[in-house]
Structures are given as C-alpha cells and as structure tokens.
Amino acid sequence: MAKATEIESIDGFEMGKPYYCIECKRNHTKGKIYREHISFAQSETPNKQDIPDEDIESNDDEFDDDVELTESFEEFKIDENDIEIENEIDDNKDIENETLPNNKGSLQESINEVKKLPGVGEATLNKLIKAGFSSLESIAFTPPSIIQDESGLGDKTTAKLIKACMEKLNIGFKSAEDVWEHRKNIARITTGSQELDDLLGGGVETGSLIEFFGEFRTGKTQIMHQLCVNVQLPLEKGGIEGKALYIDTEGTFRPERIIQMAEGLDLDHNKILKNIIFGRAYNSDHQVILIKEAANLIKEQNIKLIVVDSLIGHFRSEYIGRGTLANRQQLINSHLHDLLRLCDIYTDLAIVVTNQVQAKPDVFYGNPLQAAGGNVVAHGSTIRIFLRKGKGEQRIAKIVDAPHLPEGEAIFSITENGISD
Numbered sequence: 001m002a003k004a005t006e007i008e009s010i011d012g013f014e015m016g017k018p019y020y021c022i023e024c025k026r027n028h029t030k031g032k033i034y035r036e037h038i039s040f041a042q043s044e045t046p047n048k049q050d051i052p053d054e055d056i057e058s059n060d061d062e063f064d065d066d067v068e069l070t071e072s073f074e075e076f077k078i079d080e081n082d083i084e085i086e087n088e089i090d091d092n093k094d095i096e097n098e099t100l101p102n103n104k105g106s107l108q109e110s111i112n113e114v115k116k117l118p119g120v121g122e123a124t125l126n127k128l129i130k131a132g133f134s135s136l137e138s139i140a141f142t143p144p145s146i147i148q149d150e151s152g153l154g155d156k157t158t159a160k161l162i163k164a165c166m167e168k169l170n171i172g173f174k175s176a177e178d179v180w181e182h183r184k185n186i187a188r189i190t191t192g193s194q195e196l197d198d199l200l201g202g203g204v205e206t207g208s209l210i211e212f213f214g215e216f217r218t219g220k221t222q223i224m225h226q227l228c229v230n231v232q233l234p235l236e237k238g239g240i241e242g243k244a245l246y247i248d249t250e251g252t253f254r255p256e257r258i259i260q261m262a263e264g265l266d267l268d269h270n271k272i273l274k275n276i277i278f279g280r281a282y283n284s285d286h287q288v289i290l291i292k293e294a295a296n297l298i299k300e301q302n303i304k305l306i307v308v309d310s311l312i313g314h315f316r317s318e319y320i321g322r323g324t325l326a327n328r329q330q331l332i333n334s335h336l337h338d339l340l341r342l343c344d345i346y347t348d349l350a351i352v353v354t355n356q357v358q359a360k361p362d363v364f365y366g367n368p369l370q371a372a373g374g375n376v377v378a379h380g381s382t383i384r385i386f387l388r389k390g391k392g393e394q395r396i397a398k399i400v401d402a403p404h405l406p407e408g409e410a411i412f413s414i415t416e417n418g419i420s421d
C-alpha cells in the first residue's frame, strides 16, 4: 500500500516548492507535514477571495511545520473553558488533587545543562531543542543516527555531544547495589485492583514498558483509562502525582468513563480531565510523530504516564500482505524503541500499551492466541500481561513475560466505577 510519505511527486507539482494544502487550508513550506500532506497539495495558492474568511490562517507568515506537531496535541487537549465548573467548593479536601503542577522550571534547568556542554552554541542548542533533545539524558540515550536525522547536526558534533553527555551523567558500569538502590525506590501506580497490583509486583511500575494484550472487550482500554486517573493520585493513595498522556489509535477514548472513574474515587473530575493530555493518532506515521513530540511535553507538563491504545493497530492495517511484513516490523521496532528510550530517559515515567491478539492456527497445545506484532513487540515490552474474560464483569490477567515476577494470575472486575477486585 502506497503511503503518503513515499509519494515523491505528483502531476504538475515540483517537490520542494511551497504548496497550498487543501486539508489544512494553509501553506506548507517544509518539514514532515510537507511530505505527508503532499497528496493534498494544490499547486497554486488560491486567491484569498476564493477561500471562506474563517479558513484563512495567517498564510502570510512563513509557516513552520514544527509548530504544527505541537498543535497536533493542542488540538485535542480538552479545552479548560469547555468544562463547566459546577461549584467552587472543594469537597475532596482529603485528596489534595489541585491541578498538577507543570515543570517548566525544571525543563529550563535541563536545557541549561545542555547549553553548558562544550561546543554548544545558540544555533546547535536551537537545533537540539527543536528536535526534542532538551536534556543530557535524551542525547545520551539516543542513537547518533537518530540525533543527526532529527536535528540536522553533523556526525562529529553528534558523537562529541553524546560522549560529553555520557561523561556528565556518569553512564557506564555500576554496582548491582546501585541498581538495587534504584529499583527499591521505583514508584508504582495502582490499577484499582489489589489482586492485579500484586500480580504486577505492587502496581504499574515506572521506568518500564508494560503491555496488556487480549481479545476484544477484555478490558484493555478500561485499564488504560483507570491508570490515567490513578497516576494523578497522591502517593499514599497509590498514585504518583503526575499527568497522563493518552495516544488513542482506535478512537475509543471516552472522557465519560474518566468522569465515572474519578467520581468512583471521590475526585473532582474537572481536575482529573485537565491533567490528561489526549492525542488521536489517525495513522501509523501520525502515531510515531506524536510519540516523538511527547518527548518535549514530559518534563514541561509533569507527565508520568504514557498510554498507547493500541500499539500496532495502524501498522497492521496499513501494511498488509507478506511482502510488507519486513518493512512493518522494522517500523514497529523503531516506534517501540522510541518508547523504550523515553523510559530510560525519564525514570519516573511509566508507559503502558495495549495490543491485539491474533489466532495462531498452528498452535495445538497451550494458548492459540498470540499478541500481534510477533517477536518485535515481545522483546520490546518489559512486562506482558495477557487478559481474558471470566464470568460477567470478571476478567483474568496472567503474567506472560516479566524479568522479575513469578508466573501467576489475578482476577479483577470492570464496574461502572472502573477497575476493582
């Protein structure tokens, strides 16, 4: 299947020239969106009188497509003004869930660290920040080829930068005691079910990528919603006082469910909704771009949970047939590594993804249902949980793969108030 990004030219239009995009109703001059929207190109910018007034958006300025990436999120952010504040009296004094703080200060601090690196001038710094490399960690943990591609810096500069960052961060061998010291203090988010938390070793842990897979209606999306609420809880209630970023590829995010779950915990749903940043990914390219853009929001917005529901649905439907399999697996692999890198960089961030299952007709013993995406996804996730239906509202979770957890099962329920035992 031809993808928009692969189109090199269209009739009567020369690549590289600015064009008027009939989809976005404005000019594209450069960047990713330029390539992706080439099929919407109208080679001549229309006369302004041909466009209805409300569609004209400052086309006079040179349009910077980098800004557009941020807008992808902004567009879907729940508008604070749309939410009516029912009454000003705060009746959940026990849970001090004021709108969670942004961390603009600490973002500036980490940018200052990058600025201090040898050889980093204003121009290099700008390129790095634009490409999402605004901390020492993000530079140290990213392969040089990716930094080069995304920032446009040369290979020597990139190599020097990475080396400097690794030295500053003291990355290298450390003792198992240090590793233990770190793991002991890992924060966890409660799922709402004690049994499921126990199965996970105390809840969804930060610094890991956790995959929930199972058939349709087994509760994957419900768990994702619940975690977006629970991540905001104070520590003593099983949360980590952070915001959530939700990437929805299937169109199944429902604020109504968030409201029900928040009310189930006696929380003010307006505040809970405000702290969930939502992005709808319309295709696999868009999904990849949203995750790359997310890197910039994590520190600034104090995001402690990223949800991708579902991880590979788009990839599966866009790359159909045997001939495309290698290409598809490679793209999924690179997307997964973008996610895993975020776990390395931001150690107090948890990433949860959902995955569909596909029937494996050649399996005669054991479970014939396998997570989609094959080995690529299996090796990328730190912890994998298989979900299946039980009686009524009951669901059964089973650990399939985890480096440190025993095999086991947990039974939980999906109720109107969310996930519970």
Ligand code: ADP
Pocket (backbone or CB within 6 Å): 214, 215, 216, 217, 218, 219, 220, 221, 222, 223, 260, 393, 414, 415, 416, 417
């Ligand atoms: P999937 O694994 O396909 O993502 P979902 O997470 O969407 O599945 O789970 C759907 C199930 O969640 C439904 O079958 C229903 O049992 C339960 N559910 C959804 N909304 C509610 C609700 N408001 N009250 C009770 N149960 C609900």
Ligand code: MG
Pocket (backbone or CB within 6 Å): 220, 221, 222, 250, 252, 309
């Ligand atoms: Mg779902």
